[in-house]
Amino acid sequence: xxxxxxxxxxxxxxxxxxxxxxxxxxxxxxxxxxxxxxxxxxxxxxxxxxxxxxxxxxxxxxxxxxxxxxxxxxxxxxxxxxxxxxxxxxxxxxxxxxxxxxxxxxxxxxxxxxxxxxxxxxxxxxxxxxxxxxxxxxxxxxxxxxxxxxxxxxxxxxxxxxxxxxxxxxxxxxx
Numbered sequence: 001x002x003x004x005x006x007x008x009x010x011x012x013x014x015x016x017x018x019x020x021x022x023x024x025x026x027x028x029x030x031x032x033x034x035x036x037x038x039x040x041x042x043x044x045x046x047x048x049x050x051x052x053x054x055x056x057x058x059x060x061x062x063x064x065x066x067x068x069x070x071x072x073x074x075x076x077x078x079x080x081x082x083x084x085x086x087x088x089x090x091x092x093x094x095x096x097x098x099x100x101x102x103x104x105x106x107x108x109x110x111x112x113x114x115x116x117x118x119x120x121x122x123x124x125x126x127x128x129x130x131x132x133x134x135x136x137x138x139x140x141x142x143x144x145x146x147x148x149x150x151x152x153x154x155x156x157x158x159x160x161x162x163x164x165x166x167x168x169x170x171x172x173x174x175x
Contacts, residue, residue: 027158034152038063038100040108040166048130049112052146052166053105063106063150064159066097070109072123072141090141092125092134100150108146108166144168 041055052070056063070093077085093109100106112124112132123141125134146166151159 034160
């Protein structure tokens with residue numbers, strides 16, 4: 001009789017462990033595979049200029065609740081009276097999108113780079129067709145910062161939240 005009770009107790013304990021461990025294991029496996037989803041990518045189209053996108057063309061998952069924030073950032077170094085430096089941001093894009101289906105990309109910002117005659121340059125924010133919307137001198141900022149968050153939908157019904165940042169500086173060669 002006690003042998004039967006011990007056997008039942010062990011089987012109940014194993015079932016309880018798998019009841020809680022199964023979804024946790026699924027969640028961590030999905031989180032690992034979601035790292036490749038929605039990566040930022042910079043494209044150049046000679047007729048229109050540069051496009052920074054949330055890449056989902058090769059993806060097989062739907063991205064939902066996308067929030068994008070793009071800004072030009074100037075770094076103000078520490079000085080007398082302050083122990084740390086600070087950032088001065090010029091907001092360019094602050095948008096939300098409901099979803100991005102597989103085989104499509106979400107556009108974050110379009111821009112052109114233009115060299116001026118005095119060896120300085122301009123950063124030109126454009127629309128999708130390359131028409132100028134705003135312009136900034138390269139000397140007025142240090143980097144372009146693009147932050148975004150999204151949910152990655154999957155068939156196990158565990159939505160995985162991803163948060164990514166892409167920064168472009170004069171030293172940027174790759175993401």
